[in-house]
Amino acid sequence: MHDLRTLRESFDDIRERLGARGADVQWDSLRKLIEERRAMTGQVEQLRHELKKGSDDVARLKREKQPAEAAIAAMKAVGERIAQGEAGLRQVEEALNDLAFRIPNLPHATVPAGKDSGSNTEVRRVGTPPRFSIPAKSHWELGESLGILDFDRAAKIAGARFAVLTGAGARLERALINFMLDLHTMRHGYREVLPPFMVNRPAMTGTGQLPKFEEDLFRLADEDYFLIPTAEVPVTNLHRDEILSESQLPIRYTAYTPCFRREAGSYGKDTKGLIRLHQFNKVELVAFTTPEKSYAELERLTTHAEAVLQQLGLHYRVMLLCTGDLGFSSAKTYDLEVWLPSQNQYREISSCSNFEGFQARRAGIRYKGTGGKKDARTEFVHTLNGSGLAVGRTLLAIMENYQQPDGSIAIPEALQPYMGGMERITKEG
RNA sequence: GGAGAGGUGGCCGAGUGGCCGAAGGCGGCGGUUUGCUAAACCGUUGUAGGGGCUAAAACCUCUACCGAGGGUUCAAAUCCCUCCCUCUCCGCCA
Structure with missing residues (x-):
């Protein structure tokens, strides 16, 4: 398993160094999935942040005996968007792991090149x-x-x-x-x-x-x-x-x-x-x-x-x-x-x-x-x-x-x- | 296989719906005190991912993680379900 961040940052370098060893890796899908995962993670985390703050507001409103229905409804909507985002993210991560776990290790610099x-x-x-x-x-x-x-x-x-x-x-x-x-x-x-x-x-x-x-x-x-x-x-x-x-x-x-x-x-x-x-x-x-x-x-x-x-x-x-x-x-x-x-x-x-x-x-x-x-x-x-x-x-x-x-x-x-x-x-x- | 109990941070151990990433203690680290050691006192102390800053760190910030996975809820360590693991007793065996 390669470190995903290193893989993202040195994608072409790793691909090249793997050479024939990486022949059956689906590089293009892999690159796409890595980027997708990154973007989706950001989105979901942003939403979760919103939900967390909103829930705290609900708690405060209730403590102060004020109506909280509007806040609850809003958070319910956020919750649904999170569920959607998480489902998508899960799919991407599964696909990504499936590809990433099949990438062989990088040979050390002292290893001679050769086919067999x-x-x-x-x-x-x-x-x-x-x-x-x-x-x-x-x-x-x-x-x-x-x-x-x-x-x-x-x-x-x-x-x-x-x-x-x-x-x-x-x-x-x-x-x-x-x-x-x-x-x-x-x-x-x-x-x-x-x-x-x-x-x-x-x-x-x-x-x-x-x-x-x-x-x-x-x-x-x-x-x-x-x-x-x-x-x-x-x-x-x-x-x-x-x-x-x-x-x-x-x-x-x-x-x-x-x-x-x-x-x-x-x-x-x-x-x-x-x-x-x-x-x-x-x-x-x-x-x-x-x-x-x-x-x-x-x-x-x-x-x-x-x-x-x-x-x-x-x-x-x-x-x-x-x-x-x-x-x-x-x-x-x-x-x-x-x-x-x-x-x-x-x-x-x-x-x-x-x-x-x-x-x-x-x-x-x-x-x-x-x-x-x-x-x-x-x-x-x-x-x-x-x-x-x-x-x-x-x-x-x-x-x-x-x-x-x-x-x-x-x-x-x-x-x-x-x-x-x-x-x-x-x-x- | 049958019956019961339990899984919380490096360890012990609180916490039954809302600033709980989690009290308290131990350990670790840094420091004060000290002739040295010990003790005492003060501070600090998890992991991972994203973003920012950076030459890189440090750092800042967000998110996740209280056995695992689902569910209920605006909100779950806390409620429900499934699974896994550990312990005790019985049975069976090596």
């Missing part, structure tokens, strides 16, 4: 890919032959794009969750949160999933609740409609949740394996900070996500997304891409974004300076988040990168304490 992921730029590459004497197997081949992944039965009980983990596979997933949470809470200073996995409509609107992306979400049939597509939604909305004290900032949360996504429009993509599922686990990092510090926070948060990959010994690269590949609410995003030997390519495993005030304006998350009167201005915070990491993709990356010639899987050292000292996953008897 082809224009993303590589920032750095860390570690080295493992070498294999024989062609690397895919994680689904490894998993099914080890008996720790079961897609057939998942399809039976749920459908396509679901997975069942069993035995050491299930334990490895659980170990990863604990490992990541411990790292972020004990080493990186985040506070752990375990939020609801379904949320209401205002929460989804606050972080930008609604109204534009409802078809990507699972919604309950009998209640207006949505299954969360990421912990970003409940955790960012924790402070919805709050005014935080500047001394509380930055606030850093980490949360494990399952994530639910319809994956509408991705038919045929990544149909095998754990890459793209309707339900997956993720450990998320969320931060609230001041506008001055949010870009430093983005760098910091990104390194926290990278730390997971480094400790697990996985090779990855950091990509800076171009304007065309940026998410709807984001001003700047780094993707972390892990090396997958079976695919011979890098695949996204984390996405770290600074939303600046975009979500905060929608969700009403502000802060107030703690100094004297002059610093006490109330402003919108900047919100950030990043995966730290997508657990399922981490698991499959470990399977593929740590596979052994005999089909077993070595467990990275950092994870062994979380696996009861297990060093290797072998076929279970």
